[in-house]
Amino acid sequence: MLKIKNLKASIEGKQILNGIDLEVKAGEVHAVMGPNGSGKSTLSAVIAGRQEYEVTEGEVLYEGNNLLEMSPEDRAREGVFLAFQYPIEIPGVSTTNFLRTAVNEKRKYHGLEPMEATDFLKMMREKMEQVEMDKSLTSRSLNEGFSGGEKKRNEIFQMAMLDPKLAILDETDSGLDIDALRLVSDGVNKLRNKNNAFIVITHYQRLLDYIIPDFVHVLYKGRIVKSGDKELAKELEVKGYDWIKQEVEQNA
Amino acid sequence: MEETQEIDIIEQVTQQEYKYGFSTDIEMDTAPKGLSEEIVRFISAKKNEPEWMLEWRLKAYRHWLTMEEPNWQNFKYPKINYQDIIFYAAPKQKIALNSLDEVDPELLKTFEKLGISLTEQKRLTGVAVDAVFDSVSIATTFKDQLKEKGVIFCSVSEAVQDYPELVKKYLGSVVPSTDNYFAALNAAVFSDGSFVYIPKGVRCPMELSTYFRINAENTGQFERTLIIADDNSYVSYLEGCTAPMRDENQLHAAVVELVANDNAEIKYSTVQNWYPGDKEGKGGIYNFVTKRGICAGVNSKISWTQVETGSAITWKYPSCILKGDNSVGEFFSVAVTNNHQVADTGTKMIHIGKNSRSRIVSKGISAGKSHNSYRGLVKVNRKAEHARNYTQCDSMLIGSKSGAHTFPYIEISNKTAQVEHEASTSKIGEDQIFYCNQRGMGIEEAISLIVNGFCREVLNQLPMEFAVEAQKLLAVSLEGSVG
DSSP: OEEEEEEEEEETTEEEEEEEEEEEOTTOEEEEEOOTTSSHHHHHHHHHTOTTEEEEEEEEEETTEEGGGSOHHHHHHTTEEEEOSSOOOEEEEEHHHHHHHHHHHHHHHTTOOOOOHHHHHHHHHHHHHHTTOOHHHHHSEETTTOOHHHHHHHHHHHHHHHOOSEEEEESTTTTOOHHHHHHHHHHHHHHOOTTOEEEEEOSSSGGGGTSOOSEEEEEETTEEEEEEOHHHHHHHHHHOSHHHHHHHHHHO | OHHHHHHHHHHHHHHHOOTTOOOOOOOEEEOOSSOSHHHHHHHHHHTTOOHHHHHHHHHHHHHHHTOOOOOOSSSOOOOOOGGGSBOOEEEOSOSSOSSGGGSOHHHHHHHHHTTOOOSGGGSOTTEEEEEEETTEEEEESSHHHHHHTTOEEEEHHHHHHHOHHHHHHHTTSSSOTTSSHHHHHHHHHOOOOEEEEEOTTOBOSSEEEEEEEOOSTTBOBOOEEEEEEOTTOEEEEEEEEEOOOOSSEEEEOOEEEEEEOTTOEEEEEEEEOOOOOOTTSOSEEEEEEEEEEEEOSTTOEEEEEEEEOOOSEEEEOOEEEEOSTTOEEEEEEEEEEOTTOEEEEEEEEEEOSTTOEEEEEEEEEEOTTOEEEEEEEEEEOTTOTTOEEEEEEEEEEOSSSOEEEEEEEEEEOOTTOEEEEEEEEEEOOHHHHHHHHHTTOOHHHHHHHHHHHHTHHHHTTSOHHHHHHHHHHHHHHTTTOOO
């Protein structure tokens, strides 16, 4: 589904990604871990298409197409979803209204008629139940005055509504207490299936107790320096990142 | 990549531009260019007006000659040559129409094209329309049904003929003919507009609306609207307006007067979409308008809602004189400017009555190289015990070349008054746009969504069907505002 080859990217002239190689297939969950400043969020931003980042080398193929040539909105319409680390507030726009626009824009792109209001509301109710989302949130202005946990759960709810093929969760666990973490993870687990894939970006192993990854990658200085299965995450939890840093320095 | 995207959007905009920019080819009856006593007499004679009306006009004209064009505004415009304007232009047709069937089909077509059907059975139920084309009203729908309730809804020219006592009593009672430069000009040459009278105890059974269309070249439009809500009555009135795309600026200097007697309520909504000029700032309407209402009676209420998206320059301050005790004045405004447009708009709330209350919610959005100013006055007179005002002024900037300005004036002469003012300025965030992009929305949809959210409080004040129109209009006005 996603093939990243030797991806290099910079922001304001500063190179952050130094040659990423990563392949993600349908049905897989990949965890990307790493110390602060290793380039985790940059990777998600480049895949989603943030303009501030300049890709200097390499390629990203998504379902065989050059993802980097697509506009951010077309990537989304083709099924790429990013759950933001810091979801954005849009005053005066309810989650319902926001999602109706998003869902219908996606449908329009795929040559479908806009959804009937009643069908849309039915889908909202079903998905809300699925990810245990509080009804009252959907009528409030998007993310405005939401707690950290509410914002993250709203991201998962949006993901459920948009039914992406490739979902990237950018530090979705940051700032969550244990109950919220469980709810968010349950939501993700319910949405997992053999046709979609997840890239879970996290700093801590904790989230991976709930969302069991097929692969774990360690990002350091803009490169994937180590890959393994879920046991690698556990090792990191015990030993921290320093031993990996040392390994990298020695090999350099 | 960013640059090509910018070009794409600009291309889209040049292709889509102003939707109402067509003109109608129809035989017109026009006055010679320029302004003089002769022209004032010409207009009055065209309308077959009684002597008192002509005298009122001439008095205003003579006063206007002694006045200077104001210059305190926050923008510049080229000096208007009043001798170069045609002050009267009307489609040639029989003066008195007995029914809609007699309206020139070309005119009916024009309004159809604008989405205003004058054929009653096709009209949305619940909305009566007065259609004004250049200097004259060409048709008013649902007149008879309204008359059964005692509601008078007709053109102001008809009112002068049919209800002279009401016109004499109220015309100029809120905006005197000497009020300001453009109001004096209007009083001298006003051509048409709507007249509404709601009798005591009547709740007007439908929305009333006037649709103003400027068509002819080199003409000015000077309509005059007068709405009187007698004791214990209610009316909701809406006006809309469009004009063809022309390279010359055209002057629109209207006057609107509202009178609310005891316990009466008037809700006045405007969706203003005059031609804004092209991307370089060429052409467009100068929208210099005086709108004022008086809450004359106790417990009366006047509520102005305006969505201003068109015009090269919008310069107006719909105001309330809160004379009655416990009277309420409201002003809800959205002003959007793009490209080279200018808006200098706001309100005046003059508190005279005890416990009078007012609320101002203003949302200004500036994109392109445009400038958007809020200018407002809250004045509490000596006798206005316990007057209250709440003002909220929010500005949103799109891009880095536009400007937002706020000029609030507060004059308090009574210690018991409570006045609050809140203001904010924000820039439409790249983060917000990217967030919307990431959910599958293009830049234009993203801006439209964010702007509509920003204006929601005001849009909620509009009658349902017009709120939808207004939302679309905001989206179109801002097209191409971000690259």
